[in-house]
Amino acid sequence: MDSSLHKHYHDDEFDPKGLVDTYFCDENFPLIDEGVEFPLKKLHETFLSGRVRGDTLIDISTGPTVYHLLSASDFFKEIIVLEFTEPNILEFEKWLRKDPGAADWSYAAKALCDLEGNREEWQVKEDKVRRAVKQVVKWDVSKDNPLEPVVLPQVDCVISFWCLHVISRDKEAYRSNLRKFASLLNIGGHLLLFGAFNMTYYMIGEHKFFFLSCDEKFLREVLRDAGFVVENMDVLPSKMGCDLVDCEHLVYIIARKEREV
Template sequence: MIPIEAAMSDFDQWDAAQYLQQYYRHVEADEAATLDFIVRACGRIATPGRTLVFGVGPTVHHLLPLAPHSRELHVADYLESNLLHVRRWLRRDGSAHDWREFGRHVLKCEGVRVPSERQIVEREHLVRSRVTRCLRGDAGLRSALSAPSLGRYDVVVSCYCAESATGDQAIWRRYVRNILRQLAPGGLFITAALRRCRAYRVGPCRFACANVDEHDLAGVLFEAGVEPGQLQLEVRTVDLRARLGYDSIVLASATAPLPQERADRLLAAGRRARPGEPSRRGSDAICAVSS
């Protein structure tokens, strides 16, 4: 168990290389499930448009299933030191992290029984050709991207970002709302979160986590205007608590949130979902739990 008092939200201490080594040397259970979920969620994309991956960290693996469904891919993160690793991979720098095992897993999820090296390379090539912007992003800001003039996106994907950036649930809710602001009305939001986790390890450091679950996530999405019938939620057991700090994850995809202005008006009018209300809607109607 990671002592909560030792956990921090100060990303000055973030070590991207250590994070890659610790979490991404192999396809761990959480990423196997996350990539499988993204592949299935991509089935909801009718026409390839502009996709934003927000809080991408030093990674590119979530881009692998998105590339065939995106005309253009933009990535954003809070830290330049993370984007450096992404750029390194994009320009095929020899020191870049190796994501081939992740490409193989994505192709398998897409139904390729035994992906060839060539298919993996082709997918990586497709990702490189689709990524057109690497941006700085801060979920704490209403205008969360360093280039706000880019407009809203057809698809926004944000995995292990909002809840992994703060130990405070009120801040987490604000982060999720600000990330959702990047989504065009009728667009698709795909997200993943560490479930009921208060802190996760990166090297010798412990980073604070918002300790959220599927009911919290359903609640914030409903508040933002997502209709229950448009939300797909799954909980997966991953059994990584002893090593990394969590033993389950929540995966969600949602389409067609209300235009943000209307959601803001509803919130301002005090029509916030009552405590318990999202739980009932979230758990009974929507949530699939599997291990």
Template sequence: MDLSPSKLYRVDDFDSRQHLEHYLSDNPSMVFAEDTWIFPTEHLLKTFTEGHITGDILIELSVSSTIHHLYAACEFFNHIIMLKANDRCMMELKRWMDERTGAFEWDHAAKHHAELEGKSDQFQEKGGKVRSSLRHVMKCDLKNDNIVDPITLPPADCILITWFFEFISKNQDEFENYLRKVSKLLKPGGYLIVLAILDGTYIMIGKDKFHMFSYDEDVVKKALIAEGFVIDDRQVKKRTGVSDLTDYKSILFIAAHKEK
């Protein structure tokens, strides 16, 4: 058993490009597609459409430089603000935003989203739609009470959190504290959507082992309720991909709204 210490996403260098290649690409050898981009895409589109979740501002927090979940969000919100805790991830994301040579290719996710909408011939327009809605990519620091200090963001209609708390939290106290801080960015009555990796302790990025806070569904639900959220939808997907790159057990999707 490897007993070497794990690195922490918000502290140590995190190769976001390797993360995308290992866990979110369309490479036939990549075994995580069902969990990492197909399941999230389908449930986000369903939630935004059937739940009538829409508004002016959506704030997004996620690990790495992912944008596949924004194909759904950009159809329902005028302005998207992405917050990143890692400089290298911001650089990789801006490479895609600027359409620079060598940027990560997201056509596989765009095609899937367009097919779900019944608009498979329009998948190439998805990237442009996300870019036009994505107004700001900002650095955040979870140590601060205002995580984007010294800036004050307008209250969001919706906050979308994807594979985030498990990477930045060392333990349950930190997780609950970070959730509390992030929740302050949401307007009363606003929506919070969380995609979480459950019961995982590590993830490999290249040769580096990164820590994941191992929590279960009950921990997430109790923390949300304690912060005044009402859970509207909950889905759990058991892991399908077989690989020793990571040891998580399942994926959690929760949509909730903040009581006024």
């Protein structure tokens, strides 16, 4: 199928609950170890090392996802969540309020607590995230200033899961969006970036959505051009256990912002 015919995350009909239920909350999902356990482990190791720290963290990721904030809430006093669509905001806020029908993130919370050696504390972990989230703000991809009219101070850390691939229609758009993400960070702050190599789509129900394909050379180049130094890059070959995605490798990057551009 021509990738130009794929639906787009922020422009077309998109089911945020369907995304999280399929890829992140179902322990029977064939790639749950890649999509949830690998990121949990890497973030746990990163924060525990002490190399990434500060007071405030911004999350700007695909869908109303929570699992990557479970570790962050132990190391940052405040979390600001940026979402791309109103349905995403509503779905995330349902989880914050513990509304009936909200996404069930217990699998991820228990997995992280297993890493930390205390599985019984998973509900405490979730509630800590709820207390840490101070704002949920819309990031409008169509605007030159995506946060307008909201003004946020630069922060110490930005986490971004998958979204640069799904909101960027081509590599120039990826460059532009990455620079906007970089503007959220203090000099010396860190971008914790999850993405994939050579992936072109992901499925939600019967709908196939666009995912911008790129390789390691491109990611290193655009990060450098956006003012970052790559401190660490971990690449995990995908087992390709299902036809919901066509990912070859997952990638986790720790990048430090060294200059404004």
